[in-house]
Amino acid sequence: HRYRDPGAGDKMVPFAEQEAWENCQSGKATLKSGSRNKQASADYEFVFEDGIGFIKESIMDGVNLEDEMSSEKPDDSTAKNALQKLQEERKTLPIHPYRDELLQAIHDHQVMVIVGETGSGKTTQIPQYLHEAGYTKRGLVGCTQPRRVAAMSVAARVSQEMGVKLGHEVGYSIRFEDCSSEKTILKYMTDGMLLREFLSEPDLASYSVIMVDEGHERTLSTDILFGLVKDVTRFRKDLKLLISSATLDAKKFSDYFDSAPIFKIPGRRFPVTINFTKAPEADYIDAAIVTVLQIHVTQPPGDILVFLTGQEEIETIDEILKYRTRGFGTKIAELIICPIYANLPTELQAKIFEPTPDGARKVVLATNIAETSLTIDGIKYVVDPGFCKIKSYNPRTGVESLLINPISKASAMQRAGRSGRTGPGMCFRLYTAYNFQHDLDDNAVPEIQRTNLANVVLTLKSLGINDLVNFDFMDPPPSEALLEALGQLYALNALNSLGELTKIGRRMAEFPLDPMLSKMIVASEKYKCSEEAITIASMLSIGNSIFYRPKDKQVHADNARMNFHTGNVGDHIALLNVYNTWKETNYSTQWCYENYIQVRSMKRARDIRDQLEGLLERVEIEPTSNLSDLDAVKRAITSGFFHHSAKLQKTGAYRTLKKPQTVHIHPSSGLAEVLPRWVIYHELVLTTKEYMRQVTELKPEWLIEIAPHYYQMKDVEDASTTKMPRGKGLAAD
Ligand code: CDP
Ligand code: MG
Numbered sequence: 088h089r090y091r092d093p094g095a096g097d098k099m100v101p102f103a104e105q106e107a108w109e110n111c112q113s114g115k116a117t118l119k120s121g122s123r124n125k126q127a128s129a130d131y132e133f134v135f136e137d138g139i140g141f142i143k144e145s146i147m148d149g150v151n152l153e154d155e156m157s158s159e160k161p162d163d164s165t166a167k168n169a170l171q172k173l174q175e176e177r178k179t180l181p182i183h184p185y186r187d188e189l190l191q192a193i194h195d196h197q198v199m200v201i202v203g204e205t206g207s208g209k210t211t212q213i214p215q216y217l218h219e220a221g222y223t224k225r226g227l228v229g230c231t232q233p234r235r236v237a238a239m240s241v242a243a244r245v246s247q248e249m250g251v252k253l254g255h256e257v258g259y260s261i262r263f264e265d266c267s268s269e270k271t272i273l274k275y276m277t278d279g280m281l282l283r284e285f286l287s288e289p290d291l292a293s294y295s296v297i298m299v300d301e302g303h304e305r306t307l308s309t310d311i312l313f314g315l316v317k318d319v320t321r322f323r324k325d326l327k328l329l330i331s332s333a334t335l336d337a338k339k340f341s342d343y344f345d346s347a348p349i350f351k352i353p354g355r356r357f358p359v360t361i362n363f364t365k366a367p368e369a370d371y372i373d374a375a376i377v378t379v380l381q382i383h384v385t386q387p388p389g390d391i392l393v394f395l396t397g398q399e400e401i402e403t404i405d406e407i408l409k410y411r412t413r414g415f416g417t418k419i420a421e422l423i424i425c426p427i428y429a430n431l432p433t434e435l436q437a438k439i440f441e442p443t444p445d446g447a448r449k450v451v452l453a454t455n456i457a458e459t460s461l462t463i464d465g466i467k468y469v470v471d472p473g474f475c476k477i478k479s480y481n482p483r484t485g486v487e488s489l490l491i492n493p494i495s496k497a498s499a500m501q502r503a504g505r506s507g508r509t510g511p512g513m514c515f516r517l518y519t520a521y522n523f524q525h526d527l528d529d530n531a532v533p534e535i536q537r538t539n540l541a542n543v544v545l546t547l548k549s550l551g552i553n554d555l556v557n558f559d560f561m562d563p564p565p566s567e568a569l570l571e572a573l574g575q576l577y578a579l580n581a582l583n584s585l586g587e588l589t590k591i592g593r594r595m596a597e598f599p600l601d602p603m604l605s606k607m608i609v610a611s612e613k614y615k616c617s618e619e620a621i622t623i624a625s626m627l628s629i630g631n632s633i634f635y636r637p638k639d640k641q642v643h644a645d646n647a648r649m650n651f652h653t654g655n656v657g658d659h660i661a662l663l664n665v666y667n668t669w670k671e672t673n674y675s676t677q678w679c680y681e682n683y684i685q686v687r688s689m690k691r692a693r694d695i696r697d698q699l700e701g702l703l704e705r706v707e708i709e710p711t712s713n714l715s716d717l718d719a720v721k722r723a724i725t726s727g728f729f730h731h732s733a734k735l736q737k738t739g740a741y742r743t744l745k746k747p748q749t750v751h752i753h754p755s756s757g758l759a760e761v762l763p764r765w766v767i768y769h770e771l772v773l774t775t776k777e778y779m780r781q782v783t784e785l786k787p788e789w790l791i792e793i794a795p796h797y798y799q800m801k802d803v804e805d806a807s808t809t810k811m812p813r814g815k816g817l818a819a820d
């Protein structure tokens with residue numbers, strides 16, 4: 088484990104009171120009066136079962152601007168209308184004093200790098216300033232965000248500030264959801280969406296300004312955008328380009344954009360006290376919960392922000408915190424728990440921005456999204472377990488997985504800084520100072536260097552960029568990964584042997600999906616099952632949030648789920664069955680409840696499906712249904728996913744056919760107990776083992792029929808298990 092500190096001493100030390108901290112620093116770690124355990128049992132009905140000791144390590148400098156800030160604070164007592172109040176709030180943002188200077192600089196330079204601390208107002212204000220200065224008369228102001236939630240929530244905020252309806256003058260565009268209109272002048276969008284816009288408008292003619300926001304995040308799409316927009320600014324001298332970043336690493340951006348000037352917005356930050364645990368924590372989930380409760384019971388008012396790695400973790404902690412604060416009674420303030428993550432339904436997102444009622448405390452359970460993309464006012468305490476989920480790709484095995492990894496030092500600093508926005512803050516790191524110093528990298532590796540590039544390569548090829556090796560990357564991807572992507576696209580028939588886009592590839596590029604899914608859809612034309620293919624693609628696109636399994640009704644939920652698997656049809660067809668049955672009930676919510684299906688996920692699948700249907704028309708594929716021939720549907724799936732094939736071993740485990748590795752059927756699969764000899768899977772997930780998720784039985788001869796250039800007879804022959812006849816009778820059944 089990376090979080091093992093060889094010098095770690097005893098773990099139970101007092102917490103919270105200054106005196107107690109000093110004690111642990113001087114080694115006198117005893118539970119004495121003033122430590123929270125004692126206090127908790129004496130004054131409150133609530134007792135900690137296990138506490139965590141922290142060591143105050145350092146104070147992160149801040150510029151104390153309290154006086155200036157408070158004098159500018161809007162006066163809440165007068166009855167002003169909301170719009171006016173928002174306008175006044177805008178004037179208190181750190182960026183406000185630099186408005187005119189900034190506009191002048193944008194006027195003078197075509198490309199500019201803008202650096203400013205998170206929360207200074209870059210995302211919400213700069214596009215409005217540009218509008219006020221008249222840039223929207225010449226075209227749209229587009230602002231990209233790495234995350235969909237950020238694009239939505241920022242657009243909502245800006246539409247409020249401008250007093251217009253979301254989707255009118257201020258809109259957003261994220262994959263499968265376009266909330267913009269003819270009227271839109273300020274458009275927030277994910278970086279991936281702007282990338283797709285290049286397909287229809289390679290010179291971005293409808294835009295007057297592009298702001299690539301959160302440049303420091305270095306997502307794959309942002310990195311590709313850098314190369315594309317840099318090129319556009321060369322022949323469109325009227326297009327303004329702003330690259331904004333929350334970190335001080337701006338020099339790199341400036342160098343890349345031909346020494347573009349850097350505009351710094353001085354931050355306003357209060358000092359933040361950094362605390363580390365005295366010893367490494369074995370279970371950071373538990374440690375986070377205990378820390379939140381400790382803060383709540385012992386510390387002065389102020390909201391808490393906890394950084395977690397994903398939805399599941401957030402839901403777990405949400406549940407446990409609710410449970411553990413139930414017995415609080417009236418002596419302890421209310422703790423309002425607000426989760427925020429990418430798939431959180433829109434209507435629940437607004438809750439995190441609501442001001443905390445007097446006497447209560449808010450705890451925001453967030454993913455990395457709250458690190459720089461979203462600013463929540465009132466946070467005074469940050470709890471940082473030190474982890475985040477990142478995508479990592481192994482070009483050798485072709486496996487891409489989401490793994491929980493330690494964060495970088497830069498991230499840790501960003502996270503800590505979130506507590507010092509409106510007053511002195513405190514950050515509780517659930518790792519030791521030793522870990523911070525020795526185990527964390529300085530910066531995260533850009534996504535382009537750790538991801539499957541097939542999607543991007545397909546997009547670039549369809550933009551006519553053929554020479555990928557000489558594409559102007561800020562940091563080039565490993566050539567191994569580039570070759571692997573080209574190989575994969577060639578195998579999918581998206582590229583020919585010269586590396587040029589084929590007709591199939593051109594059609595595939597129209598779909599905002601992973602190339603394997605796009606290929607499945609394009610291939611479904613041949614098997615006359617395009618209706619089924621887009622249903623399956625939409626169901627797969629919403630991830631694994633379709634079925635739910637309440638703890639007290641697991642048996643019922645499992646039974647309901649298995650109904651869709653009747654005949655061991657496999658997980659893909661089961662998803663199809665779920666969708667089609669729901670459709671037959673006229674999209675009934677009641678039916679979803681009865682079958683332990685998340686209606687919200689289903690509605691999203693339906694939206695996605697509608698859009699894929701539109702795209703089918705665009706690439707001129709007839710909508711056809713072939714429900715009577717499920718093998719045809721499975722062949723279409725195989726056409727996209729033949730790379731993902733595996734064969735049962737004598738051991739009961741599976742082995743992937745190419746680039747062999749041992750894998751297992753995920754316990755949630757309908758085939759988990761059936762164990763067919765040959766399977767095709769949607770994805771691999773690594774938990775305790777390497778699991779295949781969404782599995783369908785396969786006839787091995789399909790592989791040779793569908794991908795003859797990828798599979799030869801020897802690949803599907805059976806040397807290890809029962810002999811199979813060669814040639815025609817090859818099928819296992
Ligand atoms: O982009 P940057 O981090 O510099 O700041 P911003 O996102 O423009 O945020 C400026 C201010 O707007 C923050 O202090 C938030 O209080 C507020 N804001 C909000 O209330 N609701 C949002 N959805 C986004 C921002
Ligand atoms: Mg921002």
